[in-house]
Amino acid sequence: MSDSSDPGPSRPATTVGLWARDPDTYWASIDQAVADAGLDAPVLALDRAALEHNAGDLLRRSAGVPIRVASKSVRVRSVIADLVARNGFQGVLAYDLAEAQWLATDSGLTDVLMGYPSVRRGALAAFAADEVATTRVTVLVDSVDHLDVIDSVAPADARPPIRVAIDLDASYRLLGGRVHIGVRRSPVHSRRDALDLARTIVARKGFDLVGVMSYEAQVAGVADAVAGKTVVNRAVSAMQRRSMAELRRRRGRVIDELRRLTDLEFVNGGGTGSLEETARDRSVTDIAAGSGLFGGHLFDGYRRFRPAPALAFGLDVVRRPSPGIVTCAGGGWIASGPPAADRLPKPVWPSGFEFVGTEAAGEVQTPLRGPAADRISVGDRVWFRHTKSGEVCERAREVAIIDRDAAGRAVVSEVVPTYRGEGRCFL
Template sequence: MTSTQPAHAGIARNRLWARLNEAVAAHGEPLPTPLMLVDLDAFDANADDLARRAGSKPVRVASKSLRVPALLQRALRHPGFRGVLAYTLAEAWWLHEHDVCDDILVAYPTVDRAALTRLVVSPSAAAQITLMIDDVAHLDMIDSVRASHAVPVRVAIDVDAGLWVGGRHIGPKRSPLHEADEVVALAREVVARDGFRLVGAMTYEGQVAGVPDDVPDQRTRSALVRRLKGASLTQLATRRGQVADALAGVADLELWNAGGSGSVAESATDPVVTEVSAGSGLLVPTLFDHYRSFEPRQASYFALPVTRRPSPQVVTVHGGGLVASGAAGPDRLPVPWAPAGLQLTSLEGAGEVQTPLTGHATGLLSIGDLVWFRHAKSGEPFEHTGTVHLLQGDRIVDSVPTYRGLGLAF
């Protein structure tokens, strides 16, 4: 427990430590580590909250933030959820073939020629999968792998949703399409070509959805982030309306996707938007702990065993180097969460084969005990395991495969 955390937070984390350890002990058979676990009660509560914040707009679940088919299906069973936002065409193909979902929007442009070759000859897959484009070259790539235009390919246009201030772009570096005339030019190219259907658009405001804005020990920075978010939402609402009006003269769109877990409510209020996306808000990794827009309910943990005690003030766990993607920094490191009162060391951090921990809670730990961690990003830790254990109450009720456990690497 750090100085910025109230005492009751440490108590809650120690109770969590006891509950998770008891659930593992009650399971009956040894569970290999890293032991990945999802708390279904928290997961379901988060799903309900996301649907509530989305209002009348459906929530499309972002598969990149889960990577566990059983959890994707669980989210889709919740009222208010509809469709999957996939991260590769190969993944979308697998979801289609295994009847996980019949409405799949691929969030990123694809140049996977093998997957495209399959798509353009499959009427059933092409009817359920929508590809993302932001360049005529993406259309050329699709045309290059087909011998005929008998199977129409559904496409959506990714429109830049960044904030522009004084000629500077703030937000994810995604689409080159910013102005309405740029979007319309690509839309006209789509409708003029045989074998394509323009069905949607996407504006992902990552600078709003994916940036914490209420960090306790960063009050000045958080205030600045909130101002930037407000300016971004105002600017984007105007520009999104302009783009939508311009596109109305070119095609009748089925969908306009926007938002992320941190901006569900704000994105859903825009009348142009027909659906919002969310994924990280279901599991709530550490990067989503400090948002004003919602109450975080941590639902995902991984456990590592204590294997050494180099000194009375240090314990060493086996493994631990599950570092999140993005700009390298302390916020990308896993956090030793339960018991409360443990920290990574500055010299070794989170290591691939061992991770030393310091702090007053080392006195509670013996060799063989489990330390429970939280990852910085959602979905990514499941690339390191074949199985995720599902907790309900104080019992592990199921063990399900991740994509990796199914032999899949997308």
């Protein structure tokens, strides 16, 4: 992967933005490049020009606050390492402790923050015994219980000090906490909660408190410009403004108090959907983002930005069960979250396809209906956009990188492994 956001000679300016100007031509070019490379479906294709567009847009939106790459939304090690090495990007937000150790040692990444606590005893034992990983990985805790689990696996006298960050709850609470808006993560919400835990960590042998993380999911993960939902969009926007104002005040006070207690190296916050708002918080030193790099269709409903569809997957048409319907092999690559239509992949090319309501995206086969069904043949390919990003890379061993030649023709320039392609399965 290139470390430049300049389209350069291999990506003529006329091709940048083709996904928006002429989607049919764009998707047809991806399909042809993959066909020319002889790659079988299911196949993932990552358009480098679109990825560069998204990376540049994230940096613009973060307004100088470094971006920490959220690995769960990428799961391609070469892409993660390439991004972290660029100006404006800083470190990784990992989702599993064994993954964090692997990135810190095999990939040599020196700043890996766990985005979630871990109590997996085998992973904790391996990590605590790794003198390199323990200097590069920061584990996340939100209770003394997490410290106790670590000590039960590897007592303080028998291991290096463990770098620790506190998970500060960023949810919006109203009516004395009776109304909770946001995700259910950490119990550490108030200034008192944070200080009590911080004092315990600082006083406890074998742990170094070095950071704080908080994720404002009610802003980063909730769309505010969904088509056909004007009233809901207005309510969401109002909630998000008030939530961020409250969080900036609360997080700022907490961080001020913690800095009097210990030297914090970082304060992480936000996500792809909240970059502008999180960047306004002066207590935050880096912002996590991942899904916006590959540009899943979940972000089509956000008012502040619209990422390019950098990653997509192609499925083979294997049946034509009746006029107006074709059936693809595979396709049930469903995103996490509340079960709903927006968690399904989105067929984008040929245009006009929609799922059959009684089957939707199936584990082994996916029927689609639409006018294009009578124009394509068995053996042709249909292209889909994913909802988030992690779900597709867990389903494939490799990704075809799409570049453009001097004439602007899409070509597969390399094929790189996903986590799965490297034999890694974490969560």
